[in-house]
Amino acid sequence: MFLTLFTAALAAATVPTTPAGVPMTPLEATNQSPAPLTPGQLDEFRLATTSGARLTVGVNVGTAGPYRFLVDTGADRSAVTRELAARLSLPASGAANMHSLTGLTTVQTASVKGLHIEGRALPEIEAPLLEAASVGADGILGTDVLRSSLVRFDFRRKTLSIFSPQQRRKLLDQPDTIVVTGQRRDGRLIITQAQLDGQRLTVVLDTGSEISIGNAALHDALAQRRRLSSDEPITLISVTGAALPATHTIVRRLELGGLTLTGLGIAFADAHTFKALQLDDRPALLLGMDALRAFDSVTIDLPAKKLRFAIKPETIQAAFDGMQWERNWF
Secondary structure (H helix, E strand, O other): OEOOOOOOEEHHHOOOOOOOOOOOOOOOOOOOOOEOOOOOOOEEEEEEEOOOOOEEEEEEEOOEEEEEEEEOOOOOOOEEEHHHHHHHOOOEEEEEEEEOOOOEEEEEEEEEOOEEEOOEEOOOEEEEEEOHHHHOOOEEEOOOOOOOOEEEEEOOOOEEEEEOHHHHHHHHOOOOEEEEEOEEEOOEEEEEEEEEOOEEEEEEEOOOOOOEEEOHHHHHHHHHOOOOOOOEEEEEEOOOOOEEEEEEEEOOEEEEOOEEEEOOEEEEOOOHHHHHOOOOOOOEEEEOHHHHOOOOEEEEEOOOOEEEEEOOHHHHOOOOOOOEEEEOOO
C-alpha cells in the first residue's frame, strides 16, 4: 500500500500542550451515534490551536475521546499516533510508504473505525502510526476524511465548517471575500497565478505547517533577483521526527490573485515534500498557518477549484507581528 502524508513543523512547536492519548479539554466524551451529513445541513465544529498556532479539532474514536487531531490540508492521508493506537488497542493493518518533509519512510499502519466529530461520521481509514512528540497532537485529519465539497476554516470564531453542495450559493454571497482560482491535484488546491517579490511561483495551502516553506528553486530565483534579506538558520522537524536544516527570511510581497500579503516570513529548505508533489523543479511555496491566520476565514472549494479569503480590516490590523495585507482592485 502507498500512502502520502505532507506536513511540517518547527522544532520548537512539536511538544504537545497535553500528553498524547489524553482526551482534550474542555470538550467532553460523548456516546452519541455518528450521523451522516444530510442535504442542506451545515456541520460546524469547534477548533483549538496548538502552541505553534496549528489547528486542532476534537475527534472521537467510537465512544472514546474526544482526542486532539491536527487539521492538515497538506496531508492526503490521515494518521494517528502510536500512543493513541496503543491506548485504544487499534488493530495493526500492515505497513506503508509515507512521504514527509524529510523523505520517504516506511511506517506501520492501523485500522481506525468509528471516527466522528461531534456526531459527524468520518470514513474508516488505514492510518500511518506516528510519534506523538513529532505530531504535537493525537492524530492528523487529512484530505481523505475532509471530503466535503466546501470546507471553511474560521480563524476568528475558531470553527471548522463543512458545507453541503446545496449551501454553495449562501457562501458565494458573503461580502468582504477575495476569491482565488487554482488547480486541483491529489485532493489539494494549487495556486499557479501567484508572485513573490516579482517571481512567479506555485502555492499550496498547508494548515498542518506552522510556518510557510519555500523550495530551493524559489530561493535561487529570489537570490538572482537580489530579493532576499539576511537568512537566519533554523531547523524543521517532520512528522517522522527527522530534522531538516533551513534558513528563515522575510519577503516583501506575496500576491495571490487580488490579494497581497507583505512582510511574510518564509523558511527555505530542500524539503522532500516538493519532490513528492512534483514541484521541486520550479519555484513553489507551502503557505502555512503563519500566513493563513491573518484572515478571518479561508474556504476551500475543491469542485469549483477556488479559495475564498474572508477579510475584515479591523481583524487584520492586529493579526500578528507586523504582517499586513492589501486588496488589489482591478
